[in-house]
Amino acid sequence: MTVITEHSTPALSAQDIPQEAFDWYDEYAHGDIDRRTFLSRLGSLSIAGLTLPVVAGALLPNYALAEQVSFNDADIHASYLEFDSPNGHGRGRGYLVVPKGVSAENKAPAVLVAHENRGLNPYIEDVARRLAKAGFIAFAPDALFPLGGYPGNDDEGRAMQKTLDGNKIEGDFMDAARLLKQHPYSTGKVGMVGFCFGGYLTNTLAATMPETIAAAAPYYGTPAKSHLEQIKGPLQLHFAELDKRVNATWPAYEEALKAHNVTYTAYVYSNANHGFHNDSTARYQEKNAELAWSRTLEFFNNNLAS
Known part of the structure; x- marks a missing residue:
């Protein structure tokens, strides 16, 4: 029975996003806060060089990115x-x-x-x-x-x-x-x-x-x-x-x-x-x-x- 902690650097796409934003997204994704509250909280952050639409767009799903295997792949x-x-x-x-x-x-x-x-x-x-x-x-x-x-x-x-x-x-x-x-x-x-x-x-x-x-x-x-x-x-x-x-x-x-x-x-x-x-x-x-x-x-x- 083993518990192993991995050590790695954060993904590049997330480097400039404060941890609070990820925590709020988790609350939003699990129904603890609504979308309006989530976006309002994001707007309260001071994020150098990043606008609210950019941060929100990075956190909210973009399923065009989520295809590693095509639905018409010949192997399946x-x-x-x-x-x-x-x-x-x-x-x-x-x-x-x-x-x-x-x-x-x-x-x-x-x-x-x-x-x-x-x-x-x-x-x-x-x-x-x-x-x-x-x-x-x-x-x-x-x-x-x-x-x-x-x-x-x-x-x-x-x-x-x-x-x-x-x-x-x-x-x-x-x-x-x-x-x-x-x-x-x-x-x-x-x-x-x-x-x-x-x-x-x-x-x-x-x-x-x-x-x-x-x-x-x-x-x-x-x-x-x-x-x-x-x-x-x-x-x-x-x-x-x-x-x-x-x-x-x-x-x-x-x-x-x-x-x-x-x-x-x-x-x-x-x-x-x-x-x-x-x-x-x-x-x-x-x-x-x-x-x-x-x-x-x-x-x-x-x-x-x-």
Whole structure:
């Protein structure tokens, strides 16, 4: 059981943005303050050489930046799939990406991808494509499907997701995990990765579905609320050093994992903010994000192999 702190310099795109701005964006992104308050606070900063529109534009998502693997990459096949969700909203929909050459005769392990608190946005779809490019069947459900799906912008998506029953969202993802385990192209080995709210879902499914989730990699996610004693698969947890909100939950979570003899490794990335893996905003840190992702792929390769 290991906790490792990485040391690196902040991403160049974030060097001139005060830490307060990142902290306020985190409050805004998690619904603690509204957009008007967020922009008002940004306007109160004295930032040499940078205007409010420049700073706000750097912090707010630009999904044109969040495509590392093209949707029509020749090595993958991407499509949308609806599925039954009796434990959730009755019916779900997600983004399924299958590596080239994978079939009922040539199976592959699968990874469930859990989005943030705003629905299935382009960044999360790209994460699914990255997993398929690495050889995994990837499935990224959209919690907003009962309301028509991700609306095309994060503000509206965040507001929509807040209206949904959290237990039913968890049920949708649980049924999606079962779908992956039983998929005709799947080896039956299922991992899970999630970011922010999706990190919480990843921790939760690892605890509530130990026979299904064979390996879990939550990024800056809060702990599962119960059943930690049931976790069987290993955890690989990724934290941002400057993420005070989530990091405050880690000491008690770690003690519980130790008490239940759960196998885990936790990485803390120096000078990183919550969301450092998301390449659509200035919170992104390329070096830390690539390091974390390489570890995640190695983790899944080691634990989901047949």
